[in-house]
Amino acid sequence: MTGTRRAVPLPRGWTLRTREIVAVLIGNGLLIGAMWLRHGGPDLLDSPSGWFIAGGQLTALLGGYLALIQLVLMSRSPWLEQVVGQDALTAAHRWVGFACVWFIVGHAILTTTGFALADGSNVIVELWTLLTTYEFMLMAGVSLVLFIAVAVSSVKLARRHLSYETWHGIHFYAYLAIALGLGHQLVTGTDFAHDPIAWAYWVALYLIAGATILVFRFVQPLATSVRHQFRVVNVEREGPGVVSIYLGGRDLDRFAIRAGQFVIVRFLRRDGWWRGHPFSISAAPNGRWLRLTVKDLGDDTTSMAALPIGTRVYLEGPYGLLTGARRKRRRVLLIAGGIGIAPLRALFEELPAGPGDLTLLYRASRPKDIVFREELDHLAAARGAIVHYLIGARGSRAMPADPLAPPALRQLVPDVREREVYLCGPTPMMEAVRDGLQLLGIPRRHIHFERFEF
Amino acid sequence: MVDAPARTRPRIVATMGTVIALDVRDAALPDDAFEAAIAWLTEVDQRFSPFRPASEISRLARAEVVPEDCSPDIRFVLTRCEAIRRETDGFFDIRGPGLRAGLDPSGYVKGWAVEEAAHILEAAGARNYVLNAGGDVVLRGAPEAGRPWIVGIRHPLEADHIAARLAFEPGPGRQAVATSGLYERGGHIVNPWTGAVPSELLSMTVVGPSLALADAYATAAFAMGRDGLPWLAGRTGYAGYAIDRELRPSWTAGCEPFLVAAG
Amino acid sequence: MPKRAVAAIVVTAIALALLFSFKTPADNASALGVPAILSPAPDASSGPGLGDTGPAASTAPSTAASLAPGATPVPTKAATKGSGTFTGSVVSEPFGEVQVQITMSAGKITDVTALQLPTHGRSGFISQSVAPILQGEALAAQSASIDTVSGATYTSDAYAQSLQSAIDQAHG
Numbered sequence: 075m076t077g078t079r080r081a082v083p084l085p086r087g088w089t090l091r092t093r094e095i096v097a098v099l100i101g102n103g104l105l106i107g108a109m110w111l112r113h114g115g116p117d118l119l120d121s122p123s124g125w126f127i128a129g130g131q132l133t134a135l136l137g138g139y140l141a142l143i144q145l146v147l148m149s150r151s152p153w154l155e156q157v158v159g160q161d162a163l164t165a166a167h168r169w170v171g172f173a174c175v176w177f178i179v180g181h182a183i184l185t186t187t188g189f190a191l192a193d194g195s196n197v198i199v200e201l202w203t204l205l206t207t208y209e210f211m212l213m214a215g216v217s218l219v220l221f222i223a224v225a226v227s228s229v230k231l232a233r234r235h236l237s238y239e240t241w242h243g244i245h246f247y248a249y250l251a252i253a254l255g256l257g258h259q260l261v262t263g264t265d266f267a268h269d270p271i272a273w274a275y276w277v278a279l280y281l282i283a284g285a286t287i288l289v290f291r292f293v294q295p296l297a298t299s300v301r302h303q304f305r306v307v308n309v310e311r312e313g314p315g316v317v318s319i320y321l322g323g324r325d326l327d328r329f330a331i332r333a334g335q336f337v338i339v340r341f342l343r344r345d346g347w348w349r350g351h352p353f354s355i356s357a358a359p360n361g362r363w364l365r366l367t368v369k370d371l372g373d374d375t376t377s378m379a380a381l382p383i384g385t386r387v388y389l390e391g392p393y394g395l396l397t398g399a400r401r402k403r404r405r406v407l408l409i410a411g412g413i414g415i416a417p418l419r420a421l422f423e424e425l426p427a428g429p430g431d432l433t434l435l436y437r438a439s440r441p442k443d444i445v446f447r448e449e450l451d452h453l454a455a456a457r458g459a460i461v462h463y464l465i466g467a468r469g470s471r472a473m474p475a476d477p478l479a480p481p482a483l484r485q486l487v488p489d490v491r492e493r494e495v496y497l498c499g500p501t502p503m504m505e506a507v508r509d510g511l512q513l514l515g516i517p518r519r520h521i522h523f524e525r526f527e528f
Numbered sequence: 529m530v531d532a533p534a535r536t537r538p539r540i541v542a543t544m545g546t547v548i549a550l551d552v553r554d555a556a557l558p559d560d561a562f563e564a565a566i567a568w569l570t571e572v573d574q575r576f577s578p579f580r581p582a583s584e585i586s587r588l589a590r591a592e593v594v595p596e597d598c599s600p601d602i603r604f605v606l607t608r609c610e611a612i613r614r615e616t617d618g619f620f621d622i623r624g625p626g627l628r629a630g631l632d633p634s635g636y637v638k639g640w641a642v643e644e645a646a647h648i649l650e651a652a653g654a655r656n657y658v659l660n661a662g663g664d665v666v667l668r669g670a671p672e673a674g675r676p677w678i679v680g681i682r683h684p685l686e687a688d689h690i691a692a693r694l695a696f697e698p699g700p701g702r703q704a705v706a707t708s709g710l711y712e713r714g715g716h717i718v719n720p721w722t723g724a725v726p727s728e729l730l731s732m733t734v735v736g737p738s739l740a741l742a743d744a745y746a747t748a749a750f751a752m753g754r755d756g757l758p759w760l761a762g763r764t765g766y767a768g769y770a771i772d773r774e775l776r777p778s779w780t781a782g783c784e785p786f787l788v789a790a791g
Numbered sequence: 792m793p794k795r796a797v798a799a800i801v802v803t804a805i806a807l808a809l810l811f812s813f814k815t816p817a818d819n820a821s822a823l824g825v826p827a828i829l830s831p832a833p834d835a836s837s838g839p840g841l842g843d844t845g846p847a848a849s850t851a852p853s854t855a856a857s858l859a860p861g862a863t864p865v866p867t868k869a870a871t872k873g874s875g876t877f878t879g880s881v882v883s884e885p886f887g888e889v890q891v892q893i894t895m896s897a898g899k900i901t902d903v904t905a906l907q908l909p910t911h912g913r914s915g916f917i918s919q920s921v922a923p924i925l926q927g928e929a930l931a932a933q934s935a936s937i938d939t940v941s942g943a944t945y946t947s948d949a950y951a952q953s954l955q956s957a958i959d960q961a962h963g
Contacts, residue, residue: 117883207727212813216806243796250803254810348796540900542893542958545951546944547903579951662944671938682942693937709943733941 081361085330088153106135109272126188130181137177141252145283151290159395175225182218210257220251295390304387312445315370317378320363327361333420337391354417358424369413396524398425403494408434411499418498419446429458437464480510491515497523541566543573546662553656561652565645572641578632589631609636616748618720639664639743665705666739670698679705684730694786704739708732708746728753729772736766879957882949889949893957
């Protein structure tokens, strides 16, 4: 189990840096701005209606570009995900998404107002004329409405009142919104209608974004699932409300994944086949099966225990940065809270480490919440690693102080400041621990933490 | 009958924001007749162009001068346009919404200026000519012995295609053809009641003795949409040919004699 | 999949079908094609080939701007000045760009063409050349002829500016 030879190949590494990706995006944006200048954009600025129309053109270009960036952000491209991380991508997606919709709304208002001023008509009449007599403009209007719906449904207040399914369903209309907007951009957009180079360039951007989504979101996972034929081969109860699902398949020794990563699985059965679950592997990959250990959370997960053996599985991934690839120090500290033990259990097994170099802190409220106890003790003994079980409700007599607060950490792990730290658990708990670690003087780049928001 | 005209090339003048072709078939019309006509058109452009900030019209629009202090021509044009505004119930209005600089008589001025240019040429002896100012036509006589002037009405949508043809037998005086259409965003054609750009018709052509009136009537009748032709039928001496959104043509009874079947 | 998702997909599909069936006037008109009364106009860019034929021919003599041989010589001023094709600057206006090109011969304008006109997303609404308006030419394919064309033309500040810049080039 602690052999030096890997059972499965390592997932491919990428030598890109985040700042290089950002530089390309910004450079492209400047190019688009230069295109606007070249098409005589500033010439518009000599009349009041021209200011509005110029503003409308710039917001159109920016909004359209940001929409394409959104597609790439959500494409689950490995080169992006492994470099930037799913957490950062989700945050960027949220920010870019709202900015994009603001720009597009601004574009609609500015252009309609500018046209109305130039025509001497009022905005309502102008809007009607635009929608009913310009080619593809009605589609663009529908696109705008869809964008607004997606944005409004994603505001925190709305999300609290919407079920995940409803929100996700509305979100899918973003694809349609982007597609419906393309027609009016190419035919009516002043930057493209008369300039074949600009037109070809814009179409190429769309094709690249579309191809990225198509390949990495759909084609590659499909190919992976078809090749490996993942199936449920075993289901075991690890403890109250915790279940392990074993996946077997074909050529699993050629499926590149590493400890700490997660996959998104869909169990192809009658109910809930369309829902994707992000589950971490809880054992180092061994080329024979993958073990996913999950908590009994919502409605669907209760039926995890009842998964029939042989259920086919559609699998996407692997994703995740909580891996040995990030490790820059010899000594490692793993801190798990609740079900966060799953990826860390895999790391505890796979991370190369000499005696005393690997420590695991496992925090749980009650003794029966601890899972993998025998495995962890066995691994610790075999590897010379240390595991501490921190059990008890906080503030109780057994545990008056927070065992993961800085003073306790320093006591438990005296050389904590020299460690590479991996955290996994409930977000508020882990954020507090991370803050504590930073207070202890551990640089951010040596603290690894992943949320599982999608 | 008219003299057999010699072949000449039309003179082209770029002015009034458009291009004017002067095609005179009479032999030996002295060159300074052309020069005088062109000078007149240029002068009108200087004084009446809403595109030139220094023109009298632009200064009038900015209220830098009052109408009483303007030249007689300006006052004449303003008076005529006001009469036509009443006649067309506001559908022709040089001060209406959607105008450049708030005052744009170019819908009348172009026709009027070209008519005056025709008058200048006639004074020098021209009797067989066609003048075309950006689609507004005034003609007289015949292009050559034995056949009438043929004026094509341009297809409103297909470039370089003709929708219909009008033939003008030589008569005692000038005849004029003017066409109005959806040629310009931000143009001066709006429905004065709704403020919207008219969209029932694609083009409206008016035939009559005066180009200035034909021009103004075409603009008004176009803006009226489906009601344009019936209104035009009530203008004595003027006929109309309209093409609607579905490319269906219709025309007034007075237009019948001019229509030529497609060859 | 929950029934709601199926319903949403069906409704979306119907809505998209309706949306795509909406036609603007330009679509309507092009779809109807050219009715019987409409016939192709003379090709304004045709060269001297449409030149003089005798009065007896059904093709009327061309009043084309091309340098047709046999045309009555017009008194010229300095022949070298102001001949050739001059392209005006591209002028932007709210709805697109305008560029006008003029052809001059011996100081006189013989042709004016708009190289670029804003179409405002209504394809085909605006003709690209004023030449057919100005100089009706003989119809090569038809027996009848057209001497001149009446139609709405494009006029705007931008057009006037570009035209003026072409003229300035010719003179300077």
